[in-house]
Amino acid sequence: MEEIIKLSGVNKVFKSKNGETNALSDVNLSVYRGEIIGVIGFSGAGKSTLVRCINALEVPDDGKVTVLGQEVNELKNSELLKLRRKIGMIFQGFNLLQQKTVLKNVTFPLEVAGMKKKEAVWKAVSLLEEVGLAEKIKAYPAQLSGGQKQRVAIARALANDPEILLCDEATSALDAETSAQILKLLKEINEKRGITVVIIAHQLSVIRTACSRVAVIDGGKLCETGTVEEVFSDPQTSAAKRLLAFEGDEL
Amino acid sequence: MTSLIWQEIGKGLWDTLYVSVVSTLLAYVVGLPLGVVLAITDKSGLKKNFIVNKTLGIVINILRSIPFLILFVLVIPFTRLVAGTSIGAAASIVPLTIAAAPFVARLTETSLKEVDSGVIEAALACGTPTVKIICKAIIPEALPSILSNAVIAFVTVVGYSAMAGFCGGGGLGQIAIKYGYYNNNQTVMLVSVAVIVVIVQLFQEGGLWLARFKDKRRKNAK
Structure with a gap:
């Protein structure tokens, strides 16, 4: 291995x-x-x-x-x-950009890595679909629940197709049920x-x-x-x- | 009050407005980058640098501790060099900018330090270079606070510009001194002060509204 x-x-x-x-x-x-x-x-x-x-x-x-x-x-x-x-990373406090929409949070690492804006938007949308948040792309982090915020953070962490x-x-800031959903999502992503x-x-x-x-x-x-x-x-x-x-x- | 005096007050209003707006903007051109340097070289900042932070901090503290009227007089040679004269509304932009820039630097530093360190860490973790972290993450995150502080800076500059009226600067301050104080015309003095109060109120309310509107931490933000 x-x-x-x-x-x-x-x-x-x-x-x-x-x-x-x-x-x-x-x-x-x-x-x-x-x-x-x-x-x-x-x-x-x-x-x-x-x-x-x-x-x-x-x-x-x-x-x-x-x-x-x-x-x-x-x-x-x-x-x-x-x-x-x-290497993607997610945090206990989600650490999303509060002044940017969900979409912009996910395009952030893509644009930093030099991807064209249009392409970055396409990729971000598909990532947000992957984490089950496609309908929230225009929302701001303050309008989301804890579990939703962590999903955005996961989409952002996956943006540059990391290997780790x-x-x-x-999941420490989330209730038991939401925590279980996030862990399930992480397992799916891993598989x-x-x-x-x-x-x-x-x-x-x-x-x-x-x-x-x-x-x-x-x-x-x-x-x-x-x-x-x-x-x-x-x-x-x-x-x-x-x-x-x-x-x-x-x- | 004669119509001549009303005309003077009208011109004074315009002078005060443009002098304060231009001085505040120029103070931001100088003070904003300095504020960024102060914030990121701090011991909890992105690019910790004790020497740069302390040196800049001391220079700013010195400039900030000089009373405005003294500063106004001290920089007269420089004002002449830049503006060609040290008298009149336009010339007072020079000392006003010099007085406001260090203040703006401190205000900006405070705004930037309010940004959640976790957000900066997340930007670092996804491989963001320092300059992009500052321009694309820290400043946009601090924007509502930067805007509310800009109102404070502007109101301070309006106050300073009225003081500048004492020693040759133009605007409402000068009118209050000239007609009100030297000629003992209480009405002109009160009207000039009232107009300044209205300017301050309008900019304060407008600025705070804008800062609130721009802040996406509200539940109903669009």
């Missing part, structure tokens, strides 16, 4: 007035082409930092991040911009496009619904990686056990 993302020996320390926090310590992780992998951990465990290292929104202090065969932190700026177009989709707590999906979540239910493999992160350390069945039926580390113990509370 092709390793589409590979983190080796990744360290990241955040310095603040109150001292240093080891956001990531010696993280090694391989993500394989076409899979949906979950990264789970409590708040502050380092999940977001980990996923941000993949598209260099965060630069590790040391260690190597290789994505699509390229070493991310060795790239020139222009090469990094090109690589980022191959990063989801940073993408149809063969896109590799990395899902960051603090809820076990999300990982259980969507992922085939899971990595457990605790205190900046990656402590357990395996198939969802393995980890959830027979957790090896105390971090995984604690996460499972909390499952009852969140459901």
